[in-house]
Amino acid sequence: MSPTNILLGQECPQLPIYVKEEDLVETEAPIREVIDEIKESGGDAVKFCYQCGKCDTVCPWNRVRTFSMRKLIREATFGLTEIEHEEIWRCTTCGKCAQRCPRDVQQIQDMIALRRMATGYGVFPAAIKPVRTASAGLAGDGNPFGAERSKRADWAKGLAVKTFTEGMEILYFPGCYLSYDARLKKVAAATVNILNQAGVDFGILGTKENCCGESIRKTGNEELFKTLARENIKNFIDHGVKKILVSSPHCYHTFKNEYPEFKVHFEVVHISQYLFELINEGRLQISKEYRQKVTYHDPCYLGRHNGIYDEPRETLKKIPGLELLELAEAREESLCCGMGGGRVWMETAKSERFSNLKLEQTIAVGAEVLVTACPYCITALEESRLVLNYENVIQVKDITEILQEVI
Numbered sequence: 001m002s003p004t005n006i007l008l009g010q011e012c013p014q015l016p017i018y019v020k021e022e023d024l025v026e027t028e029a030p031i032r033e034v035i036d037e038i039k040e041s042g043g044d045a046v047k048f049c050y051q052c053g054k055c056d057t058v059c060p061w062n063r064v065r066t067f068s069m070r071k072l073i074r075e076a077t078f079g080l081t082e083i084e085h086e087e088i089w090r091c092t093t094c095g096k097c098a099q100r101c102p103r104d105v106q107q108i109q110d111m112i113a114l115r116r117m118a119t120g121y122g123v124f125p126a127a128i129k130p131v132r133t134a135s136a137g138l139a140g141d142g143n144p145f146g147a148e149r150s151k152r153a154d155w156a157k158g159l160a161v162k163t164f165t166e167g168m169e170i171l172y173f174p175g176c177y178l179s180y181d182a183r184l185k186k187v188a189a190a191t192v193n194i195l196n197q198a199g200v201d202f203g204i205l206g207t208k209e210n211c212c213g214e215s216i217r218k219t220g221n222e223e224l225f226k227t228l229a230r231e232n233i234k235n236f237i238d239h240g241v242k243k244i245l246v247s248s249p250h251c252y253h254t255f256k257n258e259y260p261e262f263k264v265h266f267e268v269v270h271i272s273q274y275l276f277e278l279i280n281e282g283r284l285q286i287s288k289e290y291r292q293k294v295t296y297h298d299p300c301y302l303g304r305h306n307g308i309y310d311e312p313r314e315t316l317k318k319i320p321g322l323e324l325l326e327l328a329e330a331r332e333e334s335l336c337c338g339m340g341g342g343r344v345w346m347e348t349a350k351s352e353r354f355s356n357l358k359l360e361q362t363i364a365v366g367a368e369v370l371v372t373a374c375p376y377c378i379t380a381l382e383e384s385r386l387v388l389n390y391e392n393v394i395q396v397k398d399i400t401e402i403l404q405e406v407i
């Protein structure tokens with residue numbers, strides 16, 4: 001018997017799927033149910049894909065292994081997604097595929113939709129299971145580490161940091177990694193020293209601060225994201241917060257672009273923007289040289305997702321003695337560190353880390369210091385320094401750590 005041509009997606013008639021007639025009764029209904037579930041979870045845009053493959057040509061995964069976003073989208077179009085496999089969890093939501101897509105397939109939202117399905121069924125492949133631990137910590141203590149909420153502000157001890165009260169100029173929101181991670185507490189301290197030096201009237205919420213919820217949302221746990229967001233929003237409103245300063249591009253993206261879904265609008269500024277502003281206003285004076293060859297890494301959620309490229313570069317250019325070198329893949333073409341989309345909590349083989357490639361690029365241009373403005377990027381790059389034995393070859397610093405040295 002000849003096969004029957006079943007076109008489940010009319011957007012691409014030149015790429016049919018063939019199903020034998022005797023299998024049709026058995027498979028048509030469950031496939032349609034899956035398609036409906038993907039649509040209801042936010043992945044309806046898969047139907048726009050006509051399989052041009054441009055997403056695969058720019059996906060950073062194909063620099064370290066074989067991976068096909070095109071294939072995942074095609075499977076979702078026909079309701080053939082295998083949620084028990086790790087592939088739907090690989091997307092770092094870096095945004096490079098969305099830049100190239102001619103059909104607005106919304107690959108990031110599609111992958112989140114598939115993860116919502118997997119999360120709903122409690123299906124987590126071995127490498128993804130740490131997400132469950134992170135979820136438990138977020139639900140219990142407002143952070144992915146399961147660390148005590150009572151210790152969230154311990155990083156600020158001895159740094160002359162006040163509790164935020166209504167009327168203060170700015171709320172500083174360091175986020176989870178700067179509050180608990182030993183390496184990144186140094187970034188929080190550098191930020192506070194700069195703010196104090198500039199005479200900024202600021203405070204923190206400390207134990208009342210929750211994770212912004214960005215990464216857990218990207219893993220598909222929408223309900224937990226909403227819980228974290230609502231608690232943060234209530235605290236912001238109760239304390240009279242108007243302007244929020246953040247260190248993480250992920251917090252920036254969430255507060256600026258996603259919290260408005262809850263009908264609230266706060267003024268949100270990333271530290272890289274604020275440093276530029278403080279220097280230009282004369283509130284922050286640079287008094288020392290920094291004689292190093294430096295390159296700047298554009299974090300995905302600061303650059304591609306929010307268009308902040310110039311302020312951090314202009315700030316670095318104002319430092320006497322600093323030689324700023326540009327990577328071939330910079331600004332809109334920046335290579336993802338690999339930690340977005342919740343992958344900061346997932347297992348990634350040492351040989352498959354994008355951050356390894358970033359360090360190789362940095363060394364190739366002759367830089368001595370790799371500067372960025374994202375806690376996830378610093379985490380990834382510091383791990384790669386250890387993996388590649390580059391501790392004595394290259395330094396990784398947050399932009400605030402550089403500024404702290406020259407003011």
